[in-house]
Amino acid sequence: MRGAGPPQGFDRVLIANRGEIAVRIARTLRSLGITSVAVHTPSDAGARHVREADIALEVPKYLDIEAIVGAARDSGAQAVHPGYGFLAENGAFARRCAEAGLVFVGPPAQAIDAMGDKIRAKATVSAAGVPVVPGSTELEGWRDFPALIKPSAGGGGKGMVLVRSAAELPGAIESARRTALAAFGDGTLLIERYVENPRHIEIQVLADTHGNVVHLGERECSLQRRHQKIIEEAPSPFVSPETRARMGAAAVEAARAVGYVGAGTVEFIVDGTTGAYHFMEMNTRLQVEHPVTELVTGLDLVELQLRVAAGERLPFGQQDVRLDGHAVEARVYAEDPARGFLPTGGRVLVLREPGDAAAPGAAGHDGRVVVRVDSGLVEGGVVGSEFDPMLSKVVAWGPDRASALRSLDQALGRTTVLGVVTNIPFLRALTTHPAVRAGELDTGLVERVLPELVPDIEVPEAVLVAAALVFHALPQGDDPWEVTDGWRVGERAWTTWRLESRDGAHPVQVRGLPEESAEVQINGEVVPARIRLGEDLGVTIGGRTERYLRVRDGDTLWLGKDGASWSFTRHLIGDPGDRPGAAAAGDGVVRSPMPGTVLLVKAQQGEQVSEGQPLVVVEAMKMEHTVTAPCDGVVSELPVRAGQPVDMDAVLAVVSPVASPVVSAEEA
Structure with a gap:
């Protein structure tokens, strides 16, 4: 091309x-x-x-x-x-x-304006004969539930709020408008009928300045959380050649209706039962998921954008577009699925990504499976809270859908980002879920099967053993009496460490040193383990060897394996550094669930509040999280203000519980 x-x-x-x-x-x-x-x-x-x-x-x-x-x-x-x-x-x-x-x-400014305003866009494409979802700009009087509130000027799912009843409407409008203003500088909203169990299908279009408009087939984008895409693929396992032709023609007409030029995407909501489709919006830019289209068409969309912008004609017509094989993309985010997908952050201590086997457009048409990585990560770089949490995209191509999914899972397993909690284990669970493998997708699938994708966090015993032994073996000064190997006359003594990770504290006892066949004891039971130190950490328990990447950052040890990572901080039991950890749930301390910025403070010091009442709104990476009162009581401490940056687990407020009044038998 x-x-x-x-x-x-x-x-x-x-x-x-x-x-x-x-x-x-x-x-x-x-x-x-x-x-x-x-x-x-x-x-x-x-x-x-x-x-x-x-x-x-x-x-x-x-x-x-x-x-x-x-x-x-x-x-x-x-x-x-x-x-x-x-x-x-x-x-x-x-x-x-x-x-x-x-x-x-990109497209002309008038096309951006026409399609950037969702209200105007719907009117424009409707006039061109493209079916649209029923909706209104009169939010307060809306009575057709469930409904979806959208920022008129927005995109990418930001600010979208699902509302299932009239009682939820006022709060949803407030949240959506605040997000829209922060993300897009425009608080205009619209509301639409929400299609239950829909599929999200989008069509890639290209147009030049000579009047030529083509489409490059569809992408399936139904695997979403919080209305944001997680995994995309091309072509869709749901769309037939006949439906592709009809939707493609509708997308081309939508582009023509605004005099579009360049690469753009027309998004449709599709009824998974009837196949009926309705226009949602047009994204007047390159899409995050454009690599899957590149891999099945053999085209470089960025090159085509540049050539069109330079005034060149499209080098092919609609009849020349062919879809070869299947491609699937997974978005790697700095977020913690176990904590409700809250954004994370930190320094990238170790980075390992699958080899980039294909440049854009090299679709592997000889039948080989191709893995492509589009990444902004660099070892030593800091992932902060001021930008979107997406870090990279791992994309796989195969001659068919099953091989592409298998290749993607393997590629994710070869991706390691230590120092920053990511969604990689979640992505692997999702790509291997039976419904995903069968192509039975809709935009609500992830929420329905979430417990299967994000099980309760458990730190493997091998990880505890490795963490304890490596920490135990770290240099501890020049004084031999300070080495915590448990030496004494007769039998060695056990040294007890508290290893703190995000799922709690783990008391682990160690004696000896790794090179001297150290012993480890968890919950009073000796663990028969051998350990090999190196860049990779090998831990053998019961004849089975687990291998982990390891890196030390200050007083924290990071261990990673198959896309998962654990971080541990050690404290010797009884030492001044032995901290009890996070406050108990009933102590009234309210902490930030993520690193970010305080957007709103909705309470005042000394105010009496009820359990569940909003206290502080924290924003990070364009996502809001409302922190509520953990109990009935009085706000005794409120150390934050709007605009203040906060770390994860920073204290936002303290609610002192109000003692229940004593009720006499006569009053009862």
Whole structure:
């Protein structure tokens, strides 16, 4: 597909984005011989996309239009690629680029405006004959439940709230409007009838400036949580060739209705029983899940975007589009499924990702299975709370759906991110779930089977053994009397450590040192174990050997295996460093469930509150979490204020329980 040389007129392109999408765009620019220009905020100076670009310039923030345009002009770039998110669907940004003599690698500003406003978009495509979901902008009077509230200017599932009754409506409107304002700068909302057990199918379209519009088939995006996609695939196991042709034609008409140019995606909600489909929205940009389309079509969508932006014609027609094999993508997030998918963070201490066996567009048409990784991660980099929690995408291609799913599971098993809790074990459980393997998908599936995907956290015995022995063997000073190997005249003594992990405290007893056949005791029972120290940690229990990656960060030991990771902090029982851990549930201490920023403080110090009453709203990575009172009582401490950054488990408030009044027998 690749044309001869770079698109005419482009020898330098600025990427107005960060993370994995900026790295991915730079890859295509490099292959075309185009100089890539990255922008970064001060906190992002060491990010991977900065390291991989040819030129990097600092800007105050990624949403600063004037700073981005100024950086493009200063660098000598002829064009700006917005990626997705940030300014990608901002009509004002597209217009400002044009005013500055820069080519915006995306659709015209009027198309962005028309499709960026969901209310206007529905009216536009409806007039073109595309079926739409019934809805309204009159939220307060809505009575058709269940319903879905959406930010009119938004995308990516942010700010969407499912409402099942009129009683839930006021609070849902407040939350959705607040999120919409924070994420998109526009609090306009709409409400739509919620289709129960729907499938989410989207069509990739491409249009040039010469009037040619084609579609590249569909992607199945039904595996979601909180209305955000987790796993996507192409083609859909549900869509027949006839349905693909009809939906594709509708998507092409939707694009034509607004004079669309470039790559875009038309999203449909599909009734999984009848197959009836309705337009939801059009994303006027590259999608996160575009790699699965690239792998089944053999096309590089970023290259096509650049060529269209340069005025070239699409090099193929609809009749030339072929879908070969199957591709599945999994999004790796910095989040903890065991804690309700709350965002996490930290420093990437160890990073291991599957080999990138295919560049974009290399679909492995010879029958081999292909694994592709689009990643913004770098070892030593810090994952903070100011950006979206998606870290990377692991994509697998196979000649059929079953082989693609198997390859994806194996690739996820070879992915290790120590130092940051991720959703990798959850993704593996989801890709191997029987309903997913059978293609029986809908947008509510993940919630229904969540207990199967996120079982109660259990730290394997082998991990406890490894953690105890490695901690025990760490250098402890020059004084031999300070070495905690339990030496004494006669039999060695046991040294008891408290190993604290996210699921609790684990008292473990150790005596001796690993090189001296140390013994480990858990709950009073001796564990017959052997340990091998090295970059990889080998622990043999009962003849079975478990291998773990290990890394030490200060007083914390991180162990990882098959995409899962555990962190332990040690405290010698009885020492000053032996902390009891988190406060008990009934002590009234309210802690932050995630690192982030205090968005709202909804209570006052000294106020009497009831159990379940909202106290503080914490926002991280564009997700809100409302922290409530754990009991009836009085807010005795309120150490936070709106706008204040907080760490995970930071104290947000303390509610002092109110003693129940004594009731006499006569009063009773």
